[in-house]
Amino acid sequence: MSRRQQIANALTAVALAGGIAWLCTAVLGNLGRETDWAKAWQYRESLWIGWWLTLKISLGALLGSIVFGLLFLLGQRSPLPVLRRTCRLFLEFVRDTPLLVHLLFGYFVIFAPLLSRPLADAGFEDKILIGGLLLSLFGGAYLGEILRGGVESIPRAQWESARAVGFSPVQVYRHVIFPQALRRVLPAIAGLFVSLIKDSSLLSVIGVSEYFYNTKNFIARSYAGLEGYVPLALGYLILTLPVAWLSHWLEKRFRHET
Amino acid sequence: MKLEVDRVSKHFGATAALDGLSLHLGEARVLVLIGPSGGGKSTLLRVLGGLEVPDAGSVQVNDHRLSADPAFLQAYRRRNGFLFQQFNLFPHLDARRNITLPLEKVHGHDPTAARELADQALGRFGLLEHAAKLPAQLSGGQQQRAGIARAFAFSPEILFLDEPTSALDPEMTAEVLELIQELAEAGQDIILSTHEMGFAKAVADQVAFVAAGKIEECQPPGRLFASPDSPACQRFLSRVMRY
Numbered sequence: 001m002s003r004r005q006q007i008a009n010a011l012t013a014v015a016l017a018g019g020i021a022w023l024c025t026a027v028l029g030n031l032g033r034e035t036d037w038a039k040a041w042q043y044r045e046s047l048w049i050g051w052w053l054t055l056k057i058s059l060g061a062l063l064g065s066i067v068f069g070l071l072f073l074l075g076q077r078s079p080l081p082v083l084r085r086t087c088r089l090f091l092e093f094v095r096d097t098p099l100l101v102h103l104l105f106g107y108f109v110i111f112a113p114l115l116s117r118p119l120a121d122a123g124f125e126d127k128i129l130i131g132g133l134l135l136s137l138f139g140g141a142y143l144g145e146i147l148r149g150g151v152e153s154i155p156r157a158q159w160e161s162a163r164a165v166g167f168s169p170v171q172v173y174r175h176v177i178f179p180q181a182l183r184r185v186l187p188a189i190a191g192l193f194v195s196l197i198k199d200s201s202l203l204s205v206i207g208v209s210e211y212f213y214n215t216k217n218f219i220a221r222s223y224a225g226l227e228g229y230v231p232l233a234l235g236y237l238i239l240t241l242p243v244a245w246l247s248h249w250l251e252k253r254f255r256h257e258t
Numbered sequence: 259m260k261l262e263v264d265r266v267s268k269h270f271g272a273t274a275a276l277d278g279l280s281l282h283l284g285e286a287r288v289l290v291l292i293g294p295s296g297g298g299k300s301t302l303l304r305v306l307g308g309l310e311v312p313d314a315g316s317v318q319v320n321d322h323r324l325s326a327d328p329a330f331l332q333a334y335r336r337r338n339g340f341l342f343q344q345f346n347l348f349p350h351l352d353a354r355r356n357i358t359l360p361l362e363k364v365h366g367h368d369p370t371a372a373r374e375l376a377d378q379a380l381g382r383f384g385l386l387e388h389a390a391k392l393p394a395q396l397s398g399g400q401q402q403r404a405g406i407a408r409a410f411a412f413s414p415e416i417l418f419l420d421e422p423t424s425a426l427d428p429e430m431t432a433e434v435l436e437l438i439q440e441l442a443e444a445g446q447d448i449i450l451s452t453h454e455m456g457f458a459k460a461v462a463d464q465v466a467f468v469a470a471g472k473i474e475e476c477q478p479p480g481r482l483f484a485s486p487d488s489p490a491c492q493r494f495l496s497r498v499m500r501y
Contacts, residue, residue: 157345164309165360165408166336175359179350 031225040227043218050214051235057128057210058197058239061135065196068140073147087144094141099202106134107206131203139196146188150181183254190247194240201236211235259320259416259447260284261306266315267471268301275301276312277471283464288442290462290479291451294494297469299451300420306449307418308334320415336364339409340418344425346405347393354380354389357408365412379411380404383437399430403437410441417441419450455498459483467491 001009028035040047075087094102111130119126154177162176182189201212209217212232219228261283268276276298283289291299304310306319308331317324322334347356357376361367367375380386383403393401402422409417419438423431435457442448442461451468452458458465459479466476467488474488486492 155345157342158348160309160342161346161348164307164335164340164342166332166364166412167360168332171363175363176348180348183350 028226035226036224037227039222039224040218040231043214043222046214046218047211047231047235050209050211053128053209054197054200054211054235055239057132057135057200057203057208060132061139061196061200062193064132064136065139065143065192068136069143069147072140072144073151076144076148077151091141091144094138095145099135099138099199100205102134102138103131103202103206106137107131127203127206127208131206131208135196135200135203138199139192142192143189146185146192147181149188150185151177153184154180186247186251186254190243193243197239197243198236259286259289259449260318261286261289262316262318263302263306264316266302266305266312266317268305268310268312274471276305278315279468279472280315281466281473281476283476286463287445287447288461288463289449290458290465291449291468292453292455292458292465292494293468293474298471299468301471302468303418303420303449303451307338307340309340336412337414338416338418339406339412339414341402341405341409341420341422343421344398344401347401347408349393352390352392353385353396353404353407356393356404357411360408361411375411376407379407383407383410397430398426399433402426402430402434406434406437406441410446414446416447416449419448419452421451421453423452423454453498455483455495467494469494 072087072091075083076091078084078087107127107130111133112126115130116126119129151173158176158180159172162172167175200210203210204213204216207213215228215232215235218224222228261281263279263281265278265280266276267274267278279298279302291302293299301310305312305317305324308324311326311331322337324331324334347353348359351359354373354376357379358369358372361372361375362369377386377389380389383406385400385404385407388396388400388404393404396404406417406419406422422438423434426434431454435454438448438450439457439461462479464476465479465482467474467482467486467490469490475482475486475491477486482491483495486495
C-alpha cells in the first residue's frame with residue numbers, strides 16, 4: 001500500500017466506525033431500558049427445540065437436494081428429448097417462481113391432501129417431511145443447474161481421453177468428469193447450501209415450528225425486541241458459517257492442486 | 259497388423275471427413291498418415307481406434323471387425339492405446355495415478371500390481387522422478403510422454419497417435435519422437451498421423467497420404483517420398499519439403 005492509500009484507509013476506517021457507532025447508539029438508546037435478556041432465557045427450551053429442528057431440516061434438505069440435483073442433471077443429459085424438455089420446463093418453473101409460493105402451493109394444494117393423513121397415521125410429522133421435500137426440490141433444481149454447468153465446462157478432450165483409456169460411461173463421470181466439475185462449482189454449491197439453511201426459515205409459513213417460527217412466537221408473546229432478533233441471527237450464523245468456511249478451505253486446497 | 263478398410267464414409271454435418279476411403283494393408287508394423295490438415299487423417303485414426311463410428315463402409319483391424327455396438331467398441335478401445343494432440347492426462351490426478359487408475363478400473367489390476375506397472379512405464383520413459391507431479395507441473399513434452407506411458411502400460415495391441423507433437427516446441431517434439439521411434443523399434447504396432455516428414459520417413463513401414471477424405475496413395479516411405487505417384491501427393495510433398 002502506498003502512503004496515500006494508507007491515509008485513505010485509516011480515514012475510511014474512522015468514518016465507518018463512527019457511522020456504526022452512531023447507528024448503534026441511536027438504536028440501543030431507543031430500546032435500551034426495555035431490553036431484558038432474561039426473557040430469552042425463559043424461552044430457551046422452545047428456542048433450542050426450534051434451532052435443533054432447523055439443523056435437522058437443513059441437513060435433510062442438503063442431502064435431499066443432492067439427490068434431486070443429480071436426478072435433474074441426469075434428466076437434462078438424457079438421450080430422450082421428452083425427458084430433457086420436461087426437466088428443463090420444471091427447472092425453469094422452480095427457478096423463476098418464489099420459494100414461498102412453492103411452499104404454500106406445494107403444501108396446501110398438492111401434498112397435504114395426498115400425504116398428510118397417511119404420514120400422520122404412520123406417526124410422522126407431515127409438515128416437516130413435506131416442507132423438507134419441497135425445500136429439497138427447490139435446492140435440487142438449482143443444484144442440477146450448477147452441476148450441469150460444471151459438467152459441460154469440462155473440455156471435450158477430457159471426455160475423449162477417458163473414453164480412449166476404455167472407461168465405461170459411468171466410469172467416465174465417476175473418475176474423470178465429476179472430480180473436475182465439482183472443483184469448479186464448489187463455491188456455487190456452498191452458496192446454495194448456505195441459502196438452503198437460511199431458506200428453511202420460510203417453512204414457518206406452513207406452520208413448521210422451526211427456529212424462526214419459535215422465535216417469532218417468543219417475540220409475539222413476550223414483546224421482546226433485540227432479545228429475540230439477536231439470538232435469531234446468531235443461531236443461523238452458527239449453522240451457515242461452518243459451511244462457508246469449509247467451502248473456502250476446500251477451494252483453497254483445490255486451487256493449489258491444479 | 260492387418261488393415262481392411264473398405265469404402266468408409268464419415269460426415270460431420272455437410273462436410274465429408276471421410277469420403278469412401280479404402281485401405282488394404284497386409285502387413286505393417288508402423289503406419290504413418292500424412293496429408294493436409296482437414297484431409298481426414300484424424301477422423302480415419304479415430305475410426306480405426308474405435309472412437310468414431312463411420313456412416314458407411316466396413317473396417318477390419320487384425321481379427322476385429324469393427325461394429326457400431328457401444329459395448330464392442332468399449333472393449334475394443336480397452337485393447338488399444340490412443341494419444342491425442344494434447345490434454346490427454348487427467349489434470350486432477352498426478353502422473354502415476356493417471357496410469358494406475360485405468361489399470362485398476364479398466365484392466366482389473368490390484369493397486370500394487372498397477373503401481374508396479376505404472377512405475378515400470380514411467381521409468382522406461384524417464385518420468386519416474388515426476389511420478390507425483392500433476393500434469394500442470396509437467397512440460398508439454400513430459401505430458402505427452404506420460405500420455406504415451408499410460409497408453410503403453412496396458413500393453414496395447416495397437417498404439418494410435420493423433421499428431422502427438424503438433425502442440426510442442428521443436429525440442430519437446432524431438433524428445434517425444436525419439437520415444438515413439440524407440441517403441442516402434444521394440445516391435446510395437448503403431449498408427450500415427452504427423453506433419454513431421456523426416457520422422458515419417460525414418461520410422462514408417464508404410465506411409466499413407468490422406469487428402470479430401472480419401473487415401474490418395476499408400477507406399478513404403480522410400481518409394482512415396484522419392485517418387486510419389488499421385489499429383490496431389492507430389493504437390494503436397496513439394497510444398498512441405500521446401501523449407
